[in-house]
Amino acid sequence: MTTNEMRPGAEILLRALKEQGVEVIFGYPGGAVLPIYDAIFQQNAIRHILVRHEQAAVHAAEGYARSTGKVGVVLVTSGPGATNAVTGLVDALMDSIPIVCLTGQVPTHLIGNDAFQEADTTGITRPATKHNYLVRKSEDLARVVHEAFYVARSGRPGPVVVDLPKDIVINPAPYTPPATAPHRSYRPLLDPDPAAIAAAVKLLKAAKRPIIYTGGGVINAGPKAAELLTRLVRETGFPCTSTLMGLGACPAADRHFLGMLGMHGTVEANLAMHGCDVMLAVGARFDDRVTGRLNAFSPGAKKIHIDIDPSSINKNVPVEVAIVGDAGRALSALLAAWTQNTTPPDRAALAAWWREIETWRARDCLRYSQATAPGAIIKPQHAIRRLYEITRESGRETFISTEVGQHQMWAAQHFRFERPNHWMTSGGLGTMGYGLPAAMGVQIAHPEALVIDIAGEASILMNIQEMSTLAQYRLPVKVFILNNQYMGMVRQWQELLHGGRYAESYTAALPDFVRLAESFHAVGLRARTIEELDPVIHEMLACDRAVIADIAVDQAENCFPMIPSGAAHNEMILGPEHESEAAGITDEGLVLV
Amino acid sequence: MANGSDFRTATISVLVDNEAGVLARVIGLFSGRGYNIDSLTVAPVEDGRGRSRINVVTSGTEMVIEQIKAQLDRLVPVHRVADLSKEGAHLAREMALIKILCAGERRAEALRLADAFRARVVDATTESFVFEMTGNPDKLDAFLALMRPLGLAEVSRTGVAAIARGTRVI
Numbered sequence: 001m002t003t004n005e006m007r008p009g010a011e012i013l014l015r016a017l018k019e020q021g022v023e024v025i026f027g028y029p030g031g032a033v034l035p036i037y038d039a040i041f042q043q044n045a046i047r048h049i050l051v052r053h054e055q056a057a058v059h060a061a062e063g064y065a066r067s068t069g070k071v072g073v074v075l076v077t078s079g080p081g082a083t084n085a086v087t088g089l090v091d092a093l094m095d096s097i098p099i100v101c102l103t104g105q106v107p108t109h110l111i112g113n114d115a116f117q118e119a120d121t122t123g124i125t126r127p128a129t130k131h132n133y134l135v136r137k138s139e140d141l142a143r144v145v146h147e148a149f150y151v152a153r154s155g156r157p158g159p160v161v162v163d164l165p166k167d168i169v170i171n172p173a174p175y176t177p178p179a180t181a182p183h184r185s186y187r188p189l190l191d192p193d194p195a196a197i198a199a200a201v202k203l204l205k206a207a208k209r210p211i212i213y214t215g216g217g218v219i220n221a222g223p224k225a226a227e228l229l230t231r232l233v234r235e236t237g238f239p240c241t242s243t244l245m246g247l248g249a250c251p252a253a254d255r256h257f258l259g260m261l262g263m264h265g266t267v268e269a270n271l272a273m274h275g276c277d278v279m280l281a282v283g284a285r286f287d288d289r290v291t292g293r294l295n296a297f298s299p300g301a302k303k304i305h306i307d308i309d310p311s312s313i314n315k316n317v318p319v320e321v322a323i324v325g326d327a328g329r330a331l332s333a334l335l336a337a338w339t340q341n342t343t344p345p346d347r348a349a350l351a352a353w354w355r356e357i358e359t360w361r362a363r364d365c366l367r368y369s370q371a372t373a374p375g376a377i378i379k380p381q382h383a384i385r386r387l388y389e390i391t392r393e394s395g396r397e398t399f400i401s402t403e404v405g406q407h408q409m410w411a412a413q414h415f416r417f418e419r420p421n422h423w424m425t426s427g428g429l430g431t432m433g434y435g436l437p438a439a440m441g442v443q444i445a446h447p448e449a450l451v452i453d454i455a456g457e458a459s460i461l462m463n464i465q466e467m468s469t470l471a472q473y474r475l476p477v478k479v480f481i482l483n484n485q486y487m488g489m490v491r492q493w494q495e496l497l498h499g500g501r502y503a504e505s506y507t508a509a510l511p512d513f514v515r516l517a518e519s520f521h522a523v524g525l526r527a528r529t530i531e532e533l534d535p536v537i538h539e540m541l542a543c544d545r546a547v548i549a550d551i552a553v554d555q556a557e558n559c560f561p562m563i564p565s566g567a568a569h570n571e572m573i574l575g576p577e578h579e580s581e582a583a584g585i586t587d588e589g590l591v592l593v
Numbered sequence: 594m595a596n597g598s599d600f601r602t603a604t605i606s607v608l609v610d611n612e613a614g615v616l617a618r619v620i621g622l623f624s625g626r627g628y629n630i631d632s633l634t635v636a637p638v639e640d641g642r643g644r645s646r647i648n649v650v651t652s653g654t655e656m657v658i659e660q661i662k663a664q665l666d667r668l669v670p671v672h673r674v675a676d677l678s679k680e681g682a683h684l685a686r687e688m689a690l691i692k693i694l695c696a697g698e699r700r701a702e703a704l705r706l707a708d709a710f711r712a713r714v715v716d717a718t719t720e721s722f723v724f725e726m727t728g729n730p731d732k733l734d735a736f737l738a739l740m741r742p743l744g745l746a747e748v749s750r751t752g753v754a755a756i757a758r759g760t761r762v763i
Contacts, residue, residue: 122614126617126618126621127621134613136613151669155667156667184610184672185610185670185672309663310663310667311660311663311664311666311667315663
């Protein structure tokens with residue numbers, strides 16, 4: 001068709017999606033989007049994956065986006081289709097994941113009339129998205145779709161909703177190609193200010209106890225940024241820690257890497273954050289899970305903060321040097337300036353700092369004791385360690401997603417990531433039910449790879465219906481359930497903060513996960529005791545179909561180290577294996593989440 | 594970040610695309626993040642370019658006000674955010690319609706004060722006046738305080754319109 005030819009809106013929409021490089025849409029049909037589904041039916045360039053719940057469509061698109069670096073695309077109907085997608089949208093907003101979500105809407109002449117399956121989608125999703133649009137005129141359709149992709153992927157990425165009234169996708173519309181001119185108002189700053197870079201290098205050169213603290217911004221800036229970060233870490237010799245979202249940017253095997261920091265971070269990472277004199281934060285946002293008690297956060301440090309979003313800088317923690325820009329470009333500029341600046345770094349002080357860090361590291365804070373006699377209960381940490389070791393031995397490219405809770409933190413602690421984009425977890429929103437649909441999206445993008453959802457038995461039930469999607473598309477996703485019959489993190493907090501009164505955290509009447517798997521045309525496996533663990537993992541990996549592996553783990557195990565609410569980095573609670581210096585939980589801490 | 598804990602008032606002007614939902618975005622940002630709105634005005638300002646100007650008077654610590662500006666600036670339809678109270682001298686004006694119900698001696702007193710404050714009488718009956726008054730918000734507050742014992746019955750205020758002094762434009 002020629003550029004000026006008027007075609008039905010749905011066709012124009014698909015043409016715009018194709019031009020944006022879209023290959024896959026995750027969606028669920030309904031009345032308001034039927035014309036779009038009709039157009040999808042009549043073409044082959046874009047594949048549609050039918051999910052079983054709209055929330056899962058968004059999480060699947062997130063998994064797709066995070067493992068490929070592309071924009072994930074969702075298509076849902078009006079009313080309940082759109083409202084079901086809201087949790088996924090907020091999840092993507094909190095974790096800065098680029099998503100374009102197309103929602104159906106009642107025809108323009110019915111908007112505001114409480115029509116069947118009408119919801120004020122742009123009103124509801126305004127605080128749930130980076131931006132949203134309601135297309136009211138056919139001539140705006142193509143432009144808005146192109147703009148939605150630009151907004152979703154530019155600057156700090158995020159979800160964008162395009163609400164499409166039914167008449168707009170039926171009526172003829174003109175096509176317009178993507179704009180070549182800069183956007184009229186949204187133009188995020190990408191290149192760092194050289195003066196700020198110079199100021200940062202000056203601080204870094206003078207540092208005696210430096211630390212590099214990195215986050216999801218490095219992952220979002222692409223694999224090149226992760227490489228540059230690793231180069232900076234190696235060139236400076238500085239210790240590096242990462243948030244939950246940033247795991248994989250600095251290889252876990254690198255000796256400079258101290259593991260994750262924050263509430264369930266390692267002793268060495270948290271004490272290094274507490275004791276440092278210069279902190280370089282890259283694409284991390286000083287979230288409350290990372291900082292602990294703010295007035296005791298890294299009290300002696302001069303802080304440098306690289307972020308593409310100016311509103312992240314000086315939001316929670318005031319910093320000395322602010323660098324607004326893309327993490328990759330900023331790291332590249334920083335490396336160049338580090339080499340050009342002829343001041344030698346204080347190597348003696350750095351060596352002394354490392355000696356101190358090594359004494360912390362030697363405490364081996366993630367240690368646990370696993371009984372090995374046949375019949376022994378499986379420790380959840382051990383299950384993840386073995387999963388990690390056996391997948392590594394297999395040599396296959398492995399992607400890990402998680403649900404939310406104890407198993408998520410143990411996965412972050414014990415599974416080791418050497419590359420970016422291989423770890424998908426719901427960090428900001430903490431959405432139970434994220435892992436299975438996210439794994440689905442990853443597997444669609446990487447059909448040959450090994451994709452494992454490390455799950456808890458409570459979380460997995462929140463989007464269990466997606467097992468049906470796995471069956472339909474023959475996606476060999478592995479669901480590895482650490483089953484302790486409790487909402488483990490809730491149980492842990494109740495033990496530590498609420499006198500051991502386990503209100504509603506025990507799940508009575510759990511399903512038989514093996515038979516549940518089988519009813520969804522998948523393979524069900526179970527390990528009850530330690531000698532069954534390795535064979536189950538081997539069998540799971542060898543299977544070319546979807547698998548649920550139900551691993552019965554110690555019900556009383558808690559996730560340590562833990563910085564209790566309202567405590568500081570140097571007030572961690574350690575596991576029963578260790579002497580603890582914990583301050584205990586204050587009344588002030590009790591009100592925090 | 595010196596004086597991070599001192600409260601100050603800020604008059605912020607925001608140039609936005611004049612499109613559906615943009616005011617809701619700005620107001621939602623303030624309510625969602627717990628920022629104060631002391632006053633807010635909005636109207637189209639640039640013919641042909643489809644832009645509106647929002648003037649918002651807010652208060653908070655320096656860190657919070659910087660945060661408000663950064664949050665406003667990252668909204669997609671926002672072109673420019675200017676903190677007029679920080680970027681130099683500025684003018685702030687507000688208009689009010691003020692209804693006084695009074696009789697006898699008080700009528701003369703109300704008229705005398707209105708004259709001193711350069712308020713105009715835009716409506717009058719034997720028992721009432723409506724004054725129209727323009728000025729910076731402090732002046733309006735002072736006039737309203739004087740009118741209260743004289744029979745102040747109703748006020749309609751526009752909120753602040755603000756602009757920088759001199760050649761500076763946002």
